[in-house]
Amino acid sequence: MEGEMLKGHLDLIVLAALSPGPAHGYAVIEEIRRRSANRFNLAEGTVYPALHRLEESGLLSSRWLVADNGRRRRVYALTRRGMRSLAQQRAVWDEFAIAIGGLLGASPRASAT
Amino acid sequence: VIPEFAEALAGRLGFDRSLSRAVRQEVEDHLWEAAAAELTDDPLEAQRRAIAKFGDPRAIAREIAAVALARSARRLGVAAMLVIAIVFIAMKARLTWYAMAHWPPLDRMAWLGAWVASIDRYAFWSAVCASVVGWLYVSRQRAPANGCVVDGRRVRRFLILCWGATSALIASVLSDGVLTSLRLAFAADLADWSIPIVSMVIEIGCAIALVVCVRGIARRATYGAQAG
Numbered sequence: 256m257e258g259e260m261l262k263g264h265l266d267l268i269v270l271a272a273l274s275p276g277p278a279h280g281y282a283v284i285e286e287i288r289r290r291s292a293n294r295f296n297l298a299e300g301t302v303y304p305a306l307h308r309l310e311e312s313g314l315l316s317s318r319w320l321v322a323d324n325g326r327r328r329r330v331y332a333l334t335r336r337g338m339r340s341l342a343q344q345r346a347v348w349d350e351f352a353i354a355i356g357g358l359l360g361a362s363p364r365a366s367a368t
Numbered sequence: 369v370i371p372e373f374a375e376a377l378a379g380r381l382g383f384d385r386s387l388s389r390a391v392r393q394e395v396e397d398h399l400w401e402a403a404a405a406e407l408t409d410d411p412l413e414a415q416r417r418a419i420a421k422f423g424d425p426r427a428i429a430r431e432i433a434a435v436a437l438a439r440s441a442r443r444l445g446v447a448a449m450l451v452i453a454i455v456f457i458a459m460k461a462r463l464t465w466y467a468m469a470h471w472p473p474l475d476r477m478a479w480l481g482a483w484v485a486s487i488d489r490y491a492f493w494s495a496v497c498a499s500v501v502g503w504l505y506v507s508r509q510r511a512p513a514n515g516c517v518v519d520g521r522r523v524r525r526f527l528i529l530c531w532g533a534t535s536a537l538i539a540s541v542l543s544d545g546v547l548t549s550l551r552l553a554f555a556a557d558l559a560d561w562s563i564p565i566v567s568m569v570i571e572i573g574c575a576i577a578l579v580v581c582v583r584g585i586a587r588r589a590t591y592g593a594q595a596g
Contacts, residue, residue, distance in 0.1 A: 280394060281401045298423025299402065303394065304431030311439050326397045329390070 261295055265305045267348065268295070270314065270333065270341040277332035279322075280306060306331055314340050369415040370399045373425065380429035383591030387436050391429075398422070437588055438506075441523050444585050445503035448533055451574045452495055455537065458574075459492075459544060462567040466551070469560055474550055481550055488543030495536035502529035523589055530582045534575070541575045544568065 261268070272278070272286040283306070284299050309315040314337035322328040333341065378392035402418035403411070422428075474481040506526040548564045 279397065281398045299398065299421050300395070300423035300425070300428040301431075303391070303398075304428060304435060307432055307435045311435050322397070324400075326400065327393050328397050329394050 261297055262301070265297075265301065266309060266314075267341070267344045269302060269305045269309060270337055270344070273315065273331060273333050273337075274341060277330045279328045279330050283331070309337065313337075369412060369419060370396060370403065373419050373422075374399065377425040377429055380426065381433055381436070383433075383588045384436055384440075387432070391432060395422075433591075437523055437585075440585050440588055441506045441526050444530060444581055445499070445506045445526070447581055448499040448530060448578060449503055451578045452492075452499055452533070452537060455541065455571050455574045456492070458567040458570040462544075462548070462564050465563040465567075469563075471551065471560075472554075474547075474554070477550060481547060484543045484546045484550075488540050488547065491536045491539035491543060495533045495540060498529050498533035498536060502526050502533060505529065527582065527586055527589060530585070534578050534582050537578060538575050541571045544571055 268287055269283060272283045272290065275286070278286065280303055281299075284297070284302055287295055287297070287302075306315065306317075310317055310331065314334060315331045316334050317329050317331045320328050320330050374392045374396040377395055378388045381388040381391055399415070399418045399422060402421060403414040406414035406417050408414050408417070506522070545568060548568050552561055552564060
């Protein structure tokens, strides 16, 4: 999928990837890959500014944990505001997808009549 | 390879040590995990692949710096209003104390007192207006823009408003200093100087604190712009 197109929806993608539960940056990227069936070809680092921005906006919270390998790890989670925002954005996206699907799905002949 | 890459990225955020340290740890953790997931027996090659997938460190640092700068700017907006409120309270406390202690009004050099007082009034309310407008302006940034970095021009305009508020506050505090000096110069009882002096120290301290804060954010904005 086109990078610019993806970037325009990055916040929604990140929020959706965190909807199953708290996760660190790498796990967020893995979740995006898994749920998109590897269709999203994002530079992995681009997810971090989005995580920071969403945290700054109050849609995510973060805390530092120590992973099994002993490294410090920052884990992000959706806040209540983030959950509400995700639900709203999902509803908007659903309507948009239906509208675009209707437009693109219509055959030229059907459109002409 | 990974520590060097993380260090290079974090180095671009050196204007904020805690942010720089946190980003370094976060990026290193990510890259080690990504390298471990690579299907190769060569650890160096795995690290190189993980770094290649991570993306351009300059672009990432620039976006993270913009988010951090917007956060600092919002905090400064609130801090500026708090500082001005403290100056107002100190000013009012001094005037109340003059009334309670029955200090005589400025008879001698009254023309100078009236002139400085009007400068003080206009300067103070200018500081209030500039700080409120600045805070409103910068707080509108809170809504996340999908995938867009925070607008650096907005922060620069906010800083202009902050410098305006700071300059006006300094003018107001200097005017207060002149008025207090006039009062003290003609005061009969030297024992009653404590409240005016303490309130002036508070006002001067607040003005200096605001200058330091605005200067700090201006420096961050400069370094943040260079992060990319």
